[in-house]
Amino acid sequence: MKLEDSHISLAHGNGGRFMRELIDEVFARHLSNDTLDTNADSVALSLPGERIMFTTDGFTVQPLEFPGGSIGSLAVHGTTNDLAVAGADPLFLSLNAFIEEGVEVALLERIVADLGRAATETGVRVAAGDTKVLPRGQGGGIYLATTGIGVYRHPGVLAMNEIRAGDVMLVSGPIGDHGIAVMLAREQFGLRGDIRSDAASVLPLTRALRAVPGVRFMRDPTRGGLVSVAHEIARATGLEITLDEPSIPVRPAVTTVCDMLGYDPFYLACEGRVVAVVAPDAAAEALRAWKALPGGGDASVIGEMRALVHGGRVLLKTELGGLRILEELEDDPLPRIC
């Protein structure tokens, strides 16, 4: 670590010598690859001549580090997972960092290193970047944005409008770990737990379903959780979705915290899970494919789609056999979890 200063100052954002040192010593060092050129205005991308996929996401999680990850790894997983659930292999990322004056350089470096590791593990290159320094009191420490480019590799069409009445919904693993892990890391509740964020690349999960015919649509349930994904599908298709409460995997520790604090786990963010909608006769094979993967052991069929005159609703069939309507999220259960 050669940066002379231990804290970020506004001069690290001014386009001059301090900024160049910050970029060389912190960003380029951890993110270096054949494509990234910190002296170029734009870089050339080597892309296979196929269907190119594009997505972007912003990250404002607080605290910046939490059990199981940091805003750095999240900034890779969040964006590359959006490419993965859309059927693509992620190839390149751009990175924007908004750093508040006074941030410890050591903290920034841990986060950039975590981002670099996540990128390497996911097989994606940071090909372009920019940093801005915000005056003290006008930022939340570090905000990141990443934009991802990938190549479509799913053999069929993945789209919400491929979903039909009778299709079933699957989830790849327990929900809510990320939301609860971040909340507990804030310590404001005086609770301590062993819950780690599920933040991870879902690429192995989405790749596994390429061999399964009858996959209609995939999404990662981040902000707004499982219920928000279900509402998006219900709204787009006009179908009614019934989720089966006993089938939805939730870790006991997550249930306990939710019960104590009055949260509904079905609205909590995951950062390493996939929701898939598949034809009914594809469910068993999809489940088998997921269960064979690390982290896929709790994969489950959790709901079904039905055509109804009054479609567009999301229902929960409860443990006791009753039906309750799951409303679209209005209040924020947990702000700044991603």
Place this chain on the structure above:
Amino acid sequence: MKLEDSHISLAHGNGGRFMRELIDEVFARHLSNDTLDTNADSVALSLPGERIMFTTDGFTVQPLEFPGGSIGSLAVHGTTNDLAVAGADPLFLSLNAFIEEGVEVALLERIVADLGRAATETGVRVAAGDTKVLPRGQGGGIYLATTGIGVYRHPGVLAMNEIRAGDVMLVSGPIGDHGIAVMLAREQFGLRGDIRSDAASVLPLTRALRAVPGVRFMRDPTRGGLVSVAHEIARATGLEITLDEPSIPVRPAVTTVCDMLGYDPFYLACEGRVVAVVAPDAAAEALRAWKALPGGGDASVIGEMRALVHGGRVLLKTELGGLRILEELEDDPLPRIC
């Protein structure tokens, strides 16, 4: 404008109904095009099978609106100009918005509309987007980030290492207008002027040089201004660069404000100018091409590159004929101008 609320709340960032309304009523309405799909995790890009160029930039300008532009138009021009000076035609943008709780929806809408207009004028599509809402007191109103994709269209190679001793440096128009316009818009100096930001697409300027053989390198002098571009070139090439003060176009009003407040215009940001380095025998044709364009009337040859034992310096030949060293920027002359 159908958004029910007049101010942004944290609920506009939670992934639920309010967030969807914000995206539909403010973002999708002003940015709509065939590629953007606000329901998709990733969108497919139609790209010609050629050299794909990629760049990103963050925007934190304060105030958010200033004579000649806003953070919205700046977010388009800043990123598409980086593609343009690299020899590309910009095609697609991603957009990240970090919006502080309490921002007036009417202000946000003006800025998004300005961004949409700039995108249309530049011929670029916003193909992906994300918004995050920051808690009050942890943001500067609105921060934006854009990532751009383009296709390389320059007939030759544009790169700093194409620059040779004897090459000359050109600038396409008066420098410093953007920096001074933004500073005056802050009103903290009690000055009022007619200076408007030069923020604009430089694509017509960079396209005009495609017909000129001998163009080595182009860059837009943003943060850190003309001197920072010269230092980047000097550092990368080991050449000494001498800028000719009387030849550098600066509007009298900009000179006046700089004299009053002690700024050096050579360090001030432009957002619609191009610096080009060309072979000596190409300078006349490049100048002619620029002068024929709207806004190119003040284009000038402003400096030359020399091989020296002690290379890497940037010198200014002053009006009086003396030579002074232009140091690399360390202090920030004007924070948050882009």
